[in-house]
Amino acid sequence: MQAEEKFTAETWPTAPERATLEGKNKFLGFWLFLGGETVLFASLFATYLALKDKVPNAEHTLAKDLFDLPLVFAATMLLLTSSLTSVYAMHHMKNFNFKKMQLWLGVTVLLGAAFLGLEIYEFNHYVHEYHHTFTSSAFGTAFYTLVGFHGGHVAFGLLWIVTLMIRNSKRGLNLYNAPKFYVASLYWHFIDVVWVFIFTVVYLMGMVG
Amino acid sequence: MANQQPNSENPRIDIEYRRKKSTEEMRYQIISFTLMIFLTLVAFFAVGYDGFSGWFTVPFIILLAVIQVIFQLYYFMHMSHKGHEAPALFLYSGVLVGAITLLAFLTIIWW
16 A cells, blocks of 8 residues: 555455555554653653652651642543543544544643643642742652653654644545554554553652652 | 455444454453452552551552552553563563562561
8 A cells, every 4th residue: 555545434444454564564663662651651650759859957848738630630531531532533544534633632742731721830830939949949840841741742742643733624534644543643642651650650649658 | 464454345344343342341441440449449548547466457558559559550551462462471571580679689688
């Protein structure tokens, strides 16, 4: 199958993301990258757990008094729902429905942007209300590195998906861009996987003490 | 790969079959999403509820997170589909190295 070939819903392959050699390579290479990302985030989690609540004196706020569960819960729901909407996008990609795929990717981007907005508000709040900054303590450094790295991934993912949507807006679906959309959605799910551990290990365990 | 081309004479029948399969898969996705939301709610309630001690809550919410991530990987990221042997190898290698890192950091650093 040629990457430039024109398709209809009838001739569209069942696994368009892996129908070409390039698609197969992207799929494999991307999963290798996700394996590496797992190690990266695990080392940041390990650092955070080792340095949690390690502050120079009693004036610094500890995790228990810092975190706000309703805010984290709202952020979690936004990101989890955005994961489902990107599943919808890939469902329409496999059914060769370009418009609906774009629509659901758009919803995903909006939810992701709302999540990022909440995170920026949260960091701003910690810095100004609690003087919990990147340089205030080892706890602060470990916290902002871990959660900020995840936020950076969200920002990058948003730019990636928006770029793909604009770049291919007039092109429609073909075997050249189907693997690109698929891989971007895998990245988005992976961001949610990391967030599940962040809300559990950082926020919920932080509240337990 | 075995699942590439429609192989019957009539593409119409093929597409109906594929749409049906696709809708069926979407139903599983919705079920896993509902379960993921449920697990998240349970985790937040377990922490919000004062009756549990930390010795129970912490392992419990970590277990919930692991279950939720398995749903995410196998349904949302399609690892339950065939042709995901290499991705599983890559991911679990990452998990193994990550687990050793976590273990080392949590046991070597004690101040």
